[in-house]
Amino acid sequence: MHDSQPQQPSFEELGTHLSQVTFCVVDLETTGGGKDSAITEIGAVKVRGGEIVGEFQTLVRPHGPIPPMIQVLTGITDLMVADAPRLSQAMPPFAEFAAGCVLVAHNAPFDVGFIQRAHQELGMPWRRPTVVDTVTLARQVLLKEEVRNCKLATLAAHFNATTVPNHRALSDARATVDVLHGLLERVGNLGVHTLEDLGELTARVSPDRRAKRVWAKEAPEGPGVYWFLHDGPDADGTRRSEVLYVGKSNNLRARVRSYFSASEQRGRIHEMVRVATGLRFLRCSTHLEAEVRELRMIAAHAPRYNRRSRNQKKLQWLKLTDEAFPRLSVVRKVTGKGTFWGPFSSTEAAQEAAMAIHEAYPLRQCGGRLSATRPSQSCALAEMGRCLAPCELGDGAQRYAAVVEEVRRAWALDVRPVLRSVRERLGRLTQEERFEEAAAVTERLKAFYRTSVRHHRLRSLAACREIVATAREGTGWAIHVIRFGKLAGAATATTSEVREVARELAGVSETVLQPDGGIPAGSVEEAERIAAWLESDGVRLLSVDGEWSWPLHAGLEPEALTAELIGRRAPALDLAFPPELADDHRAGRRRHRVRTG
Structure with missing residues (x-):
């Protein structure tokens, strides 16, 4: 458990140190920036620990001519790419070269977007690699007084790159390597030492949230539940501890760490972590135990930042009332008297199921108790043949008990009579092309069936x-x-x-x-x-x-x-x-x- 003030965690606790990360710095030359544009050159440099460990370069023959303005800008002409490999031949070797690396590009959405689209067009798996954009990183790290803009040529000059970018893929990739190393030196002064730190910096994770990662230090790596707390005074000044959020995981340490990283994107969770003053956790023996303990804690504390599983007890049931002529009633609690069927997540769902039953069986739908000895006037449903009118104490009253028993049997043993009851109506609605009504009836019966499965389960x-x-x-x-x-x-x-x-x-x-x-x-x-x-x-x-x-x-x-x-x-x-x-x-x-x- 941990609920003290955050301290600076050690590098080993936080993730992969930047010196151990293999970066693949890539640059593409294309025929333009639109959807119909094509790649004309791929250049990439693989670096690790500040050292170059490999380079990749190839021209690519597009399916159409290169626009004249692009030829002037890049120096890549139609003649140069006439004998170059097609993208289907050039992309697989590049994918193998970059496999397992963190992709780096200057204006990464452009280059990585082309690479991802090529993978999709060629039917190659896209592994969703971690991507670092040197433009975004530069905007986070460099002051406006230092550079007039974040163009590659400007940054290359600022960091004294050994290669001058010239709109050729390999040259620009080499210049981007020097820019990347210069930026990484700067972020080291900001306490960014791991790949996870770098992602949080570019995602603008607040220093306060990052500092709270130390709360995960004592969390075990097995299954369990965790809960965030807020300690503070009430309106009357009494100090109390409030459970803000409860979660479970099969790896507590990894899950808790994620709350303080760029991977957590939920706005309400950002707010919860900011408000929290502590975190506690409980190691469980199994994954199922962790799931169950999470449910029980949510039910007990109703944390304000949990949305799911907060209303575990707010269920509805259908009840065959315990009286002379039973009827269907929607209730919130199962007691010892009467026959119950469900559960339903809402009153509307219970009422839909009741409608399915009323369509199959002529149960009374009126409210209140009926006398077993004193007759009363029947309603319109009896005239329509949709109720046996037990209130009249005639033949309908004598047959009513058998109908009730059929409903009990449908609930307890056999759903088929309810399903069969709509065959004729469905056929008629379909013949008359009243498809919306037929769909509504079908949905009602399917909901009845799903409830039966849930009930017996x-x-x-x-x-x-x-x-x-x-x-x-x-x-x-x-x-x-x-x-x-x-x-x-x-x-x-x-x-x-x-x-x-x-x-x-x-x-x-x-x-x-x-x-x-x-x-x-x-x-x-x-x-x-x-x-x-x-x-x-x-x-x-x-x-x-x-x-x-x-x-x-x-x-x-x-x-x-x-x-x-x-x-x-x-x-x-x-x-x-x-x-x-x-x-x-x-x-x-x-x-x-x-x-x-």
């Missing part, structure tokens, strides 16, 4: 008293104890120790009580992260106390889902699963689900 995990599982992680094995859908313990072990460590971990893991309603003991998001891990490749179950299973027809493969919707085999619909459900759903069905029902 959570309930199956929450129903298990204990699952002990392990998977490869790094050089060892990650072991997790999961109780009623909540992570109760985590540890790592070598191959020979897995079963022994798992037994010991189960004995000391958190005691978790089974909650009401069949929901996970922790948050829904925590259970979904756990399910994603359990369903991932390579996970091995050591023991399961309970039945980790889904009903056979609670979820369907894409082709089967399409067939249920339209009544025939056809190309699968795009299910548009959320990222946390898509691959995990298919993997879970393929490997772990026990089909029942």
